[in-house]
Amino acid sequence: MPVRPIPVTEAGLIEIFSSIQGEGPLLGVRQLFIRFAQCNLNCDYCDTPFAPVATCRVETAPGSETFEAWPNPVSASRINSLVQNWTTSQPGLHHSISLTGGEPLLHEDLLADWLPQLRQSLPIYLESNGTLSDPLENLLPQLDFISMDIKLPSVAGQGALWEQHCRFLQIASQRQVFVKVVFNRQTPSEELEQAARLVAETGADIDLVLQPCTGPEGMGLTTRDLLMAQEITTAIHPRSRVIPQTHVFMGVL
Numbered sequence: 001m002p003v004r005p006i007p008v009t010e011a012g013l014i015e016i017f018s019s020i021q022g023e024g025p026l027l028g029v030r031q032l033f034i035r036f037a038q039c040n041l042n043c044d045y046c047d048t049p050f051a052p053v054a055t056c057r058v059e060t061a062p063g064s065e066t067f068e069a070w071p072n073p074v075s076a077s078r079i080n081s082l083v084q085n086w087t088t089s090q091p092g093l094h095h096s097i098s099l100t101g102g103e104p105l106l107h108e109d110l111l112a113d114w115l116p117q118l119r120q121s122l123p124i125y126l127e128s129n130g131t132l133s134d135p136l137e138n139l140l141p142q143l144d145f146i147s148m149d150i151k152l153p154s155v156a157g158q159g160a161l162w163e164q165h166c167r168f169l170q171i172a173s174q175r176q177v178f179v180k181v182v183f184n185r186q187t188p189s190e191e192l193e194q195a196a197r198l199v200a201e202t203g204a205d206i207d208l209v210l211q212p213c214t215g216p217e218g219m220g221l222t223t224r225d226l227l228m229a230q231e232i233t234t235a236i237h238p239r240s241r242v243i244p245q246t247h248v249f250m251g252v253l
Contacts, residue, residue, distance in 0.1 A: 014057075016033065019252050119144075
């Protein structure tokens with residue numbers, strides 16, 4: 001008789017906090033963010049630390065901007081207790097739980113154990129780089145919203161990932177999904193066109209979000225750059241929007 005696998009109940013996390021979603025079509029909603037360590041990519045423009053750390057910083061109360069340190073790895077029971085406490089003390093405040101990183105899908109076994117419990121408190125919103133289709137397929141029944149990246153070769157510096165993105169989006173389209181594309185002034189129109197075709201061929205109702213690459217000096221794009229990028233993608237996929245990283249401008253986490 002095969003031995004049943006031991007459930008994974010602890011995770012290496014970076015931080016847990018409550019804030020405003022600053023990207024994509026759900027921009028402006030309040031979310032409870034759980035940031036996971038580790039990523040399978042290393043994009044040139046990434047400004048988010050994802051290396052494993054000894055302690056996870058946890059907001060003491062939603063929106064307090066004061067933090068305490070929890071030793072890693074963090075247990076499922078402790079996460080569940082925090083989520084239940086926040087949702088009970090301030091019912092209706094949070095739209096969903098955002099699983100972010102790093103790349104949350106690297107923690108497939110753990111999420112298979114965690115998500116049924118967390119989802120009893122709030123819907124689950126996955127933020128992913130759109131390359132790990134097998135973990136996505138296995139976890140799909142426990143996901144409600146999916147924010148998927150398409151990594152353009154000229155911007156991310158990761159080479160061509162079109163096949164991985166195509167497979168991922170085909171699976172993600174079974175849920176409420178939108179696709180985010182980070183671009184800059186050097187982005188070839190051919191890459192924007194290919195991203196738009198990939199989305200259009202998967203689903204006419206999927207939003208394609210063009211996100212200007214934002215660095216220490218700001219976006220570095222002109223109004224004309226933004227309009228031209230949208231004109232290129234809209235010609236192929238009409239549901240194209242330009243939405244910058246608004247949390248950067250608002251100064252929120």
